[in-house]
Amino acid sequence: MDEATEFEELRPLLFSIAYRMLGSVSEAEDAVQETWLRYDASSARPVSLKAYLATTVTRISIDVLRSARVRREAYVGTWLPEPLLDDPYEDPARAAELADSLSMAALLLLERLSPLERSVFVLREVFDFGFDDVATATGRSQAACRQLLVRARRHMHEGRPRFETDREERDELARRFFDAMARGDMAGLQSLLSADVQLVGDGGGKAPQLARAVAGAQNAARLLATVHPLMVRIGITCTPCLINGQPGAVFHDRDGNVLRTMALDVVDGQVRTVHSVINPDKLTHLGPVADAWAIDREVRRARRPSA
The missing domain is CATH 3.10.450.50 (Nuclear Transport Factor 2; Chain: A,)
Structure with a gap:
């Protein structure tokens, strides 16, 4: 399988990470495209392309999120995430869990987190990345990522509604x-x-x-x-x-x-x-x-x- 084909297979995951980070379809699509451009221009050929690309799209999303926060402070009226009809990342075994993490309520709670807390929560809690990969993606130690996750979970669980299960x-x-x-x-x-x-x-x-x-x-x-x-x-x-x-x-x-x-x-x-x-x-x-x-x-x- 060539690299472009492998990237396309990972695109749904990368988009789903970026969208949960940014709450914007257009910004998530741009982050995924920038991820490919950076990888295509580099000489790096990682052992795990999934981990490498997830790291890249996370770092890009963190940078975008930091600048987006300034824009959102000047936003006219209430800011809501861009609506998404279909999450391209399909995992039937975790469909309900992934859907709950995609809800407007969950994304608005994520807005309360710092960019680092948000990235750790999305990678670990939503997509089940190992702490070693989360640490690489965020540029923090595993111990620091565990602390960030504890804080993020506390904020999320305090305000998260109990969605209808049936x-x-x-x-x-x-x-x-x-x-x-x-x-x-x-x-x-x-x-x-x-x-x-x-x-x-x-x-x-x-x-x-x-x-x-x-x-x-x-x-x-x-x-x-x-x-x-x-x-x-x-x-x-x-x-x-x-x-x-x-x-x-x-x-x-x-x-x-x-x-x-x-x-x-x-x-x-x-x-x-x-x-x-x-x-x-x-x-x-x-x-x-x-x-x-x-x-x-x-x-x-x-x-x-x-x-």
């Missing part, structure tokens, strides 16, 4: 949620939401967005039941699918352009958080992007006759 029940709840939302069934929606539910939106200042998170079942249900029937009226369609390993949907305008994604965190049989991404910069990898401002104007016009 996938069929979770998916059925999501089906009922999107059906009630399209029909404007406020009571039906409220029955599916936890009392402390939060509706969080990310427009990045480039699309209509919530000024702040909407909290509470009644407030969230009222907003969803009011707005989405109007969106259906002007031709917006909702396609249920997995978003970051959790139930969600992609919304398209009448021309098939991507308007937004919505991902649900389901905990204890109820929707705990709704993450909605409408920032067009974060949707381009899903296809042509709709003009969210024009859609907002149409929704407002559609609302006037019933006002």
